[in-house]
Amino acid sequence: MDLKITKSNQLKEKPAQDKLGFGKIFTDHMFIMDYETGIGWHDPRIVPFGPFTVSPATSVFHYAQAIFEGLKAYKNPEGEIVLFRADENFKRMNRSAKRMCIPEFDGEFVLNSLKELIKIDKDWVPSKEGTSLYIRPAIIATDEYVGIKASDHYRFFIIMCPVGAYYSAGFDPVKIWVTKDYVRAVPGGVGEAKTAGNYAASLYASEEASKKGYNQVLWLDGIEKKYIEEVGSMNIFFVIDGEIVTPKLTGSILPGITRNSVIAMAKKEGYKVREERIAIDDIINAHKNGKLDEVFGSGTAAVISPVGEIAYGDEKIVVGEGKTGKISAKFFDLLTDVQYGKKPDPFNWMIKVC
Numbered sequence: 001m002d003l004k005i006t007k008s009n010q011l012k013e014k015p016a017q018d019k020l021g022f023g024k025i026f027t028d029h030m031f032i033m034d035y036e037t038g039i040g041w042h043d044p045r046i047v048p049f050g051p052f053t054v055s056p057a058t059s060v061f062h063y064a065q066a067i068f069e070g071l072k073a074y075k076n077p078e079g080e081i082v083l084f085r086a087d088e089n090f091k092r093m094n095r096s097a098k099r100m101c102i103p104e105f106d107g108e109f110v111l112n113s114l115k116e117l118i119k120i121d122k123d124w125v126p127s128k129e130g131t132s133l134y135i136r137p138a139i140i141a142t143d144e145y146v147g148i149k150a151s152d153h154y155r156f157f158i159i160m161c162p163v164g165a166y167y168s169a170g171f172d173p174v175k176i177w178v179t180k181d182y183v184r185a186v187p188g189g190v191g192e193a194k195t196a197g198n199y200a201a202s203l204y205a206s207e208e209a210s211k212k213g214y215n216q217v218l219w220l221d222g223i224e225k226k227y228i229e230e231v232g233s234m235n236i237f238f239v240i241d242g243e244i245v246t247p248k249l250t251g252s253i254l255p256g257i258t259r260n261s262v263i264a265m266a267k268k269e270g271y272k273v274r275e276e277r278i279a280i281d282d283i284i285n286a287h288k289n290g291k292l293d294e295v296f297g298s299g300t301a302a303v304i305s306p307v308g309e310i311a312y313g314d315e316k317i318v319v320g321e322g323k324t325g326k327i328s329a330k331f332f333d334l335l336t337d338v339q340y341g342k343k344p345d346p347f348n349w350m351i352k353v354c
């Protein structure tokens with residue numbers, strides 16, 4: 001397949017690097033590729049960023065056959081642009097595709113196309129401390145048909161936004177609320193796919209958490225509502241008596257690339273890391289016994305997000321006096337130093353773009 005490139009002749013003005021925020025400003029170009037049963041993925045192209053004109057009957061609007069990814073590119077001290085583990089994102093996207101009956105694609109071809117897209121929009125990659133270029137690949141079902149079936153047409157697209165430093169005013173631990181009423185995913189469901197509907201299904205509980213003064217929801221397993229799964233758009237880690245513990249991937253948890261990176265980094269640093277089922281009651285007991293040292297979330301957006309408080313029914317756990325713990329801060333530094341090219345990359349995670 002040949003990647004066709006059409007450059008925009010109306011480049012937008014770039015925003016100030018201290019006013020980037022998250023997710024509302026887009027670069028000048030985007031990648032598109034289409035699929036049709038019998039033809040396969042075809043017509044890959046880079047075109048000026050702009051709207052799609054589609055029929056209201058377009059399948060994705062009705063039945064949410066849609067998947068996405070989220071990853072970042074960074075500018076290193078040499079001025080090079082690098083991607084963090086982008087190959088893993090496209091592998092995961094193909095696993096999500098399979099689960100959602102979306103045709104798989106050539107991950108290497110898409111990664112190379114993404115590199116071309118970034119090269120064209122390279123002036124959009126911010127350089128200020130903590131900033132990055134957030135990349136959003138997605139695939140949507142585009143049959144113009146309101147019957148229910150896997151679509152025969154799909155559109156793959158990649159859009160990009162320069163994003164500000166997540167912690168511009170220093171670490172701010174989040175407060176999380178454990179919901180007893182709602183679940184995110186169930187065994188046999190689509191919890192481990194990065195699919196749109198998982199987020200639509202999570203909004204109600206998120207709003208309830210927000211009304212109670214909490215930033216995010218901590219989800220328990222869908223059957224016994226006893227075992228910890230994950231938080232909003234992050235995986236979760238506990239530091240108990242000096243050891244690092246995280247829920248094992250059981251099929252209903254999103255296999256985070258940051259999660260995988262924290263585990264690899266922790267083992268390299270000599271920590272004991274356990275992946276196992278963790279009952280919420282065990283966390284409450286660990287806290288009562290003074291053994292719950294730290295709690296943090298992991299995900300592409302924040303990298304590491306310290307947790308200062310967990311509410312579960314009548315129990316309120318304040319972790320580390322609500323302040324950021326040493327180990328959480330250490331993993332934030334270890335990962336971001338590799339991402340921003342400030343320290344050597346022992347796992348060969350970084351992929352050079354230009």
Ligand SMILES: *Cc1c(COP(=O)(O)O)cnc(C)c1O
Pocket residue numbers: 070194230231232233234235254255256257258259298299300301
């Ligand atoms: C994307 C996502 C994560 C984090 O994955 P990363 O690859 O680390 O960004 C965690 N949970 C959910 C539900 C997600 O969608």
